[in-house]
Amino acid sequence: MRSDTVRLFQTLDHRCGYFPDRLARNLVIDPLAPNLAGVYDHALSRGFRRAGGHVYRPHCRGCQACVACRVDVAAFQPTRSQRRVAARNAQVREHWRMASYHPAYFELYERYIGERHPGGGMDDPSPEDFRRFLLSPWSRTRYLELREDGQLLGVAVCDISPQGLSAVYTFFEPDLPQRSLGTLAILRQIEFCRRRGLPHLYLGYWIEDHPKMRYKSRFQPLQILRDGQWQAMHGSDGDQGIPA
Structure with missing residues (x-):
C-alpha cells in the first residue's frame, strides 16, 4: 500500500488485549478514505483486519507477537x-x-x-x-x-x-x-x-x-x-x- 494512496493513523498506546502487562497500538487506515472497501481488499494481503468500520493492524513498540x-x-x-x-x-x-x-x-x-x-x-x-x-x-x-x-x-x-x-x-x-x-x-x-x-x-x-x-x-x-x-x-x- 503506497503512502500517497491512503492515509494511515496511529492510535495511542492502550492495554494489550492478549498480554495485560504490555501496551499495544495500531495503525488504522483513514476511515474516510474513498473506496474503503477496495482499500480493505488490498489491505488484507498486507496484514490488516477489520473491526467495525475500522481497518487496522498492530504496530506495537518492541513487540511483534501478532503475526x-x-x-x-x-x-x-x-x-x-x-x-x-x-x-x-x-x-x-x-x-x-x-x-x-x-x-x-x-x-x-x-x-x-x-x-x-x-x-x-x-x-x-x-x-x-x-x-x-x-x-x-x-x-x-x-x-x-x-x-x-x-x-x-x-x-x-x-x-x-x-x-x-x-x-x-x-x-x-x-x-x-x-x-x-x-x-x-x-x-x-x-x-x-x-x-x-x-x-x-x-x-x-x-x-x-x-x-x-x-x-x-x-x-x-x-x-x-x-x-x-x-x-x-x-x-x-x-x-x-x-x-x-
Missing part, C-alpha cells in the same frame, strides 16, 4: 482430528445470512464472551458494542450460521473479498465444548472458499506465546506474513488453543 496468518485453501488437508470434528457435526446445517443485528445473535455472543473470554476486555457487552465491533456500513460481510434442529449453535462473521474470506470473529454455544464448534466453523469457511474459488481464508493474527491463539497453526498449510512476505509455517495438530 497475520491465512490458510492456503487449495492445499488445505484436514487432520484426523479435524475430520472427526466434521463427522461429529455432519448434521449441523449452515446458512449464510446478510450481516445484521438480531437478539438471538447477541444472546449467544454475550454468553460466549462471558464464559470463554472473561476478563478479556469485552465483558458485559451491550447490543451497541455488538454492532460497533461486528457490523460495517461498507464491507461485504456475511454471517455463517451453524444450526442443528433449528437451534443456533454458532455464528462466524466473515468478510468476502477477492483476496479470500476474512474470518472477523466467531462465537458459539459455550456449553458444548465436546462439539468443537470453533474448529467446525473454520472448516466450513474453508469449504465455502473452495466453492467460491477464493484462494485464502484469513484467520487474523497467530500469537505463538498465547494459549488461546496458537490453535490457528492446526490448519495447514498456514501462511504467515513476515517482513512483508507471505511464507509457509509448519504447525502441529497437537497445539492447544481456543478457536475464537
Whole structure:
C-alpha cells in the first residue's frame, strides 16, 4: 500500500488485549478514505483486519507477537482430528445470512464472551458494542450460521473479498465444548472458499506465546506474513488453543 494512496493513523498506546502487562497500538487506515472497501481488499494481503468500520493492524513498540496468518485453501488437508470434528457435526446445517443485528445473535455472543473470554476486555457487552465491533456500513460481510434442529449453535462473521474470506470473529454455544464448534466453523469457511474459488481464508493474527491463539497453526498449510512476505509455517495438530 503506497503512502500517497491512503492515509494511515496511529492510535495511542492502550492495554494489550492478549498480554495485560504490555501496551499495544495500531495503525488504522483513514476511515474516510474513498473506496474503503477496495482499500480493505488490498489491505488484507498486507496484514490488516477489520473491526467495525475500522481497518487496522498492530504496530506495537518492541513487540511483534501478532503475526497475520491465512490458510492456503487449495492445499488445505484436514487432520484426523479435524475430520472427526466434521463427522461429529455432519448434521449441523449452515446458512449464510446478510450481516445484521438480531437478539438471538447477541444472546449467544454475550454468553460466549462471558464464559470463554472473561476478563478479556469485552465483558458485559451491550447490543451497541455488538454492532460497533461486528457490523460495517461498507464491507461485504456475511454471517455463517451453524444450526442443528433449528437451534443456533454458532455464528462466524466473515468478510468476502477477492483476496479470500476474512474470518472477523466467531462465537458459539459455550456449553458444548465436546462439539468443537470453533474448529467446525473454520472448516466450513474453508469449504465455502473452495466453492467460491477464493484462494485464502484469513484467520487474523497467530500469537505463538498465547494459549488461546496458537490453535490457528492446526490448519495447514498456514501462511504467515513476515517482513512483508507471505511464507509457509509448519504447525502441529497437537497445539492447544481456543478457536475464537
